Amino acid sequence: MKVTEHIEKAKGKTLFSFEIIPPVKGKNIKELYNNIDPLMEFKPPFIDVTTSREEYIYIDREGLLDKKLTRMRPGTVGICASIKHKYDVDTVPHVLCGGFTKEETEYVLVDCHYLGIDNVMALRGDAMREQQYFEPTKGGHKFALGLVEQIQNLKCGQYLHEVIETDDCADFCIGVAGYPEKHMEAPSLQTDLKRLKQKVEAGADYVVTQMFFDNDKYFEFVEAAKKTGINVPIIPGIKPIAVKRHLNILPQVFKIDLPQDLIDAVDDCKDNKAVRQVGIEWAIQQSKELKEAGVPSLHYYSMGKSDNVHAIAKALF
Ligand code: FAD
Numbered sequence: 001m002k003v004t005e006h007i008e009k010a011k012g013k014t015l016f017s018f019e020i021i022p023p024v025k026g027k028n029i030k031e032l033y034n035n036i037d038p039l040m041e042f043k044p045p046f047i048d049v050t051t052s053r054e055e056y057i058y059i060d061r062e063g064l065l066d067k068k069l070t071r072m073r074p075g076t077v078g079i080c081a082s083i084k085h086k087y088d089v090d091t092v093p094h095v096l097c098g099g100f101t102k103e104e105t106e107y108v109l110v111d112c113h114y115l116g117i118d119n120v121m122a123l124r125g126d127a128m129r130e131q132q133y134f135e136p137t138k139g140g141h142k143f144a145l146g147l148v149e150q151i152q153n154l155k156c157g158q159y160l161h162e163v164i165e166t167d168d169c170a171d172f173c174i175g176v177a178g179y180p181e182k183h184m185e186a187p188s189l190q191t192d193l194k195r196l197k198q199k200v201e202a203g204a205d206y207v208v209t210q211m212f213f214d215n216d217k218y219f220e221f222v223e224a225a226k227k228t229g230i231n232v233p234i235i236p237g238i239k240p241i242a243v244k245r246h247l248n249i250l251p252q253v254f255k256i257d258l259p260q261d262l263i264d265a266v267d268d269c270k271d272n273k274a275v276r277q278v279g280i281e282w283a284i285q286q287s288k289e290l291k292e293a294g295v296p297s298l299h300y301y302s303m304g305k306s307d308n309v310h311a312i313a314k315a316l317f
Helices: 003-010 030-042 076-087 102-114 144-155 189-202 215-228 246-254 260-267 272-292 307-316
Strands: 015-020 046-049 055-061 064-070 090-096 119-123 173-178 206-211 234-238 297-301
Touching: 003 015, 003 090, 003 173, 003 206, 015 030, 015 307, 030 076, 030 307, 046 076, 076 090, 076 102, 090 102, 090 144, 102 144, 119 144, 144 173, 144 189, 173 189, 189 215, 206 215, 206 246, 215 234, 215 272, 234 272, 246 260, 260 272, 272 297, 272 307, 297 307
Parallel strands: 015 046, 015 297, 046 090, 090 119, 119 173, 173 206, 206 234, 234 297
Antiparallel strands: 055 064
């Protein structure tokens, strides 16, 4: 079932959903299941599975470093299929422009369709670690907009090289990213919103936001999006702070602001156990207010560990 159908079916009740990251290549998938298991108590209608870009690794060959390009966390579509069947829940694989040609993306989409996956999240991806700016892959898309168009075309039987008469449409529900504090590369929030609108006009059915820690940022974003003519559901993405380092890493990587009260509370913590608790309490307060405002779903960035998301969900659902 599509994410938008779950939202419609809920008739204004806020859903609970979350995002997981595939394990590092070679690691047992059991740990991932152990983290998903406790969250199933809250009946998530859908679970997102991220996709990681390829990266350079260096293999020591008797003193000489051999540089290899590899994807360290493969398996997004496989994990989606596995979770779908294990837990009887809908899954949303993240599909990236970065690192994929359009041809490879088409294969991923065909796999998803055969596996009965009804949703995909269309994202550009970030620059590789060695790059200052995002560089499109040769034969790939430059912006998420192109990816949305490709997915939308498939619905009409339009594959990359031909139009195929089909009685079996890959009718995906398409999610895209939105940024309450604007995307780091956008010259202004208004311009970023215009580009978000282009994704929606091209076929995106819903938006999931980047993490934010001040709900006003989300509410203002939703208002501004509506004024721009964006009328699809905008799902807030919530990340509980878990370690002290997040105070520096999150603003640096995601170009988001942290409220002073949150910074002070984390600063006062003696250890990361205390920080985790502050993160849980902050996310509970955020989530309660968002739920009262009737947001479509509360979508948590679990980053593979579920104990804090479980504690938050327990207070809300
Ligand atoms: P786009 O929509 O393409 O926008 C990127 C930038 O280009 C923006 O500044 C936009 O304003 C600008 N832009 C868009 N169209 C145009 C145009 N026509 N002309 C000029 N400028 C334009 N990353 C991963 O690697 N894996 C994941 O699984 C993943 N999941 C995510 C989930 C969510 C909910 C979010 C919010 C982000 C996720 N990301 C993920 C991160 C995402 O890939 C980055 O934030 C990336 O930098 C931008 O992706 P986008 O899809 O928003 O790009």
